[in-house]
Amino acid sequence: MPKVDKWEKKIAWIVSSVLGVTIIVTACIMLQGSPLFDEYLILAVVITVFPPAVLDYIDYRWKRSIDKHLPDLFRSIVQAQKTGMTLPKALEEVSKRRYGPLAKELKKMVAQMSWGVPFEKALQSLSDRVDTTLIRRTVPLILEASRSGGRVEKVFDPMEKFVQTTLSFDAERKTQTRPYVAITYIAFFVFLFTIVMLFKSFFVRMSEISTAEFAAIMTPEEARRVFFHMSSIQAFFGGLMAGKMGEGTIGAGLKHSVILLACGYLTLKFVA
Numbered sequence: 001m002p003k004v005d006k007w008e009k010k011i012a013w014i015v016s017s018v019l020g021v022t023i024i025v026t027a028c029i030m031l032q033g034s035p036l037f038d039e040y041l042i043l044a045v046v047i048t049v050f051p052p053a054v055l056d057y058i059d060y061r062w063k064r065s066i067d068k069h070l071p072d073l074f075r076s077i078v079q080a081q082k083t084g085m086t087l088p089k090a091l092e093e094v095s096k097r098r099y100g101p102l103a104k105e106l107k108k109m110v111a112q113m114s115w116g117v118p119f120e121k122a123l124q125s126l127s128d129r130v131d132t133t134l135i136r137r138t139v140p141l142i143l144e145a146s147r148s149g150g151r152v153e154k155v156f157d158p159m160e161k162f163v164q165t166t167l168s169f170d171a172e173r174k175t176q177t178r179p180y181v182a183i184t185y186i187a188f189f190v191f192l193f194t195i196v197m198l199f200k201s202f203f204v205r206m207s208e209i210s211t212a213e214f215a216a217i218m219t220p221e222e223a224r225r226v227f228f229h230m231s232s233i234q235a236f237f238g239g240l241m242a243g244k245m246g247e248g249t250i251g252a253g254l255k256h257s258v259i260l261l262a263c264g265y266l267t268l269k270f271v272a
Contacts, residue, residue: 002058002062003062004055004059012051012052012055013052015051016047016048016050016052017048019044020044020045023040023043023044023047024040026040027044035221038225038229039265045236046261046262050258052251052254053251053255053257056251056252056255057252060247060252062101063130063131063132065100066102066132067135067167068167069099069100069102070102070134070138070160070163071164073094073099074157074160074163075160076093076094076097077091078156088113088119091106091109091110092110094106095109102130105129105130108125108126109123109126120143123142124143127139134166134167137166138159138163141159142156174246177245177246178246180245181242181246181256184239184245185242188234188260192231192267195227195268196267196268196271199220199223199224199227203223203224224268228265231264232265234260235260235261235264236257236260238256238257238260239254239255239256239260239261240253240254240256240257241253243255243257
């Protein structure tokens with residue numbers, strides 16, 4: 001997975017938001033009162049959310065790959081230094097190995113050190129570029145050990161154990177929260193099934209009776225529109241909740257929101 005910079009995410013949000021607002025304004029001008037108005041609103045939401053959701057997922061996979069290779073990196077540094085290598089030489093050696101996207105960032109750090117950039121500054125630059133939670137936790141400890149005058153290489157061994165333990169806890173947390181994400185999807189599909197059955201078994205059949213009293217309450221078209229609004233709200237916020245529970249961030253739920261919105265639209269469009 002390629003790295004996604006913050007400015008790329010901002011541009012994606014700006015461009016998709018402008019497109020979404022343009023579609024909404026066009027729908028308000030040309031389709032007000034038309035059955036297509038709601039569909040254009042959903043299209044605007046999906047266009048606004050989909051590009052940032054894709055970039056957020058790519059960035060999440062990239063950062064997860066970085067964190068996954070950290071224990072191997074620290075272990076290799078410890079092993080290299082046991083053979084008598086200095087820390088810069090050990091970093092140069094381990095940067096030649098396969099650590100996924102982390103290898104590219106290590107090569108940049110080694111190149112900076114070869115140009116005369118101090119170790120602390122090069123390491124801080126690596127932390128700023130990668131910007132994962134584990135990197136932000138481990139780099140200050142390494143820098144503090146460097147500033148205190150101790151042997152920096154001795155920090156990497158406990159760091160490797162710390163990162164490995166943290167990754168294990170994170171994997172366990174995801175395993176425990178995965179059923180709750182599934183419950184979000186199950187609840188939404190049960191909701192869709194309920195409103196489809198209600199629509200077909202009640203509103204459509206009652207409309208065939210063609211009583212003036214019922215017609216004054218709600219027509220099938222009005223009921224379909226209400227259910228469409230309800231399913232869209234449920235899909236959007238349910239997706240955000242699934243992302244928060246599953247991956248710990250609201251932004252991670254955007255992809256779930258897009259999936260649920262598409263499922264809700266297709267169900268009410270072609271089934272109900």
